[in-house]
Amino acid sequence: MTPPLYDLILFDLDGTLVETAPEIADAVNDALAHLGRSPVTQRQVDDWIGHGTRELLIQALAHTGQQPPDAVRHDPGFADAEAVFARCYEQRCGTRSRLYPRVRETLQALRAAGVRLAVVTNKEARYTRPVLAAHGLADSFDQVISGDTLPVKKPDPMAVDDCLRRFGVGRERTLFVGDSSIDVATARNAGVAVWALPYGYNMGQPIESCDPDRVIPDIAALLA
Numbered sequence: 001m002t003p004p005l006y007d008l009i010l011f012d013l014d015g016t017l018v019e020t021a022p023e024i025a026d027a028v029n030d031a032l033a034h035l036g037r038s039p040v041t042q043r044q045v046d047d048w049i050g051h052g053t054r055e056l057l058i059q060a061l062a063h064t065g066q067q068p069p070d071a072v073r074h075d076p077g078f079a080d081a082e083a084v085f086a087r088c089y090e091q092r093c094g095t096r097s098r099l100y101p102r103v104r105e106t107l108q109a110l111r112a113a114g115v116r117l118a119v120v121t122n123k124e125a126r127y128t129r130p131v132l133a134a135h136g137l138a139d140s141f142d143q144v145i146s147g148d149t150l151p152v153k154k155p156d157p158m159a160v161d162d163c164l165r166r167f168g169v170g171r172e173r174t175l176f177v178g179d180s181s182i183d184v185a186t187a188r189n190a191g192v193a194v195w196a197l198p199y200g201y202n203m204g205q206p207i208e209s210c211d212p213d214r215v216i217p218d219i220a221a222l223l224a
């Protein structure tokens with residue numbers, strides 16, 4: 001590998017490092033069944049990923065209960081539904097997710113070249129840790145920031161700023177790698193470069209329409 005272009009690379013998780021949608025859909029449908037609701041489709045779940053698992057559950061409940069999302073969010077029964085879902089997701093974690101091609105060896109090579117690596121995901125911490133662990137990535141990152149680690153989540157740049165400060169790296173030496181408009185907006189808000197994968201979850205839109213600095217076919221392009 002030629003000398004790295006970046007000293008710090010921040011990775012999105014769902015749809016960038018790990019294909020998580022199949023088991024998220026299983027967990028959502030397990031929870032809906034417990035709650036006496038009809039199931040949702042894989043395609044719907046794919047399009048609801050991005051704003052964190054809590055928001056995804058709100059969308060699923062709104063859809064199946066024919067209610068506006070805000071009504072679900074403020075329903076006193078929502079906390080119970082969230083607890084049911086948490087149990088379902090914890091059981092499904094690692095059952096039907098998989099690393100995208102060449103993720104493991106690329107992370108290893110970047111680390112060996114001295115690049116600092118972090119995860120910045122909107123997925124809540126209680127699910128982030130098991131997903132990383134299920135794929136042997138628990139110790140692959142210098143920092144992991146989940147959707148509920150800080151008071152705000154992506155596209156707020158706070159998580160990126162936090163990493164820049166922690167590692168003492170400049171914005172021009174930092175790259176964000178993601179799969180969605182939220183990741184592109186996060187990088188733009190933080191003033192760092194952004195490369196995007198075309199295979200993830202971008203709310204049904206092609207990632208090119210979000211105008212990242214580059215679209216790369218897979219993670220191994222970071223080594224080129």
Ligand SMILES: O=C(O)COP(=O)(O)O
Nearest residue numbers: 013014050051052121122
């Ligand atoms: O959990 C989500 O909805 C999105 O997670 P991500 O930020 O890792 O894509």
Ligand SMILES: [Mg+2]
Nearest residue numbers: 012014015179
């Ligand atoms: Mg993503």
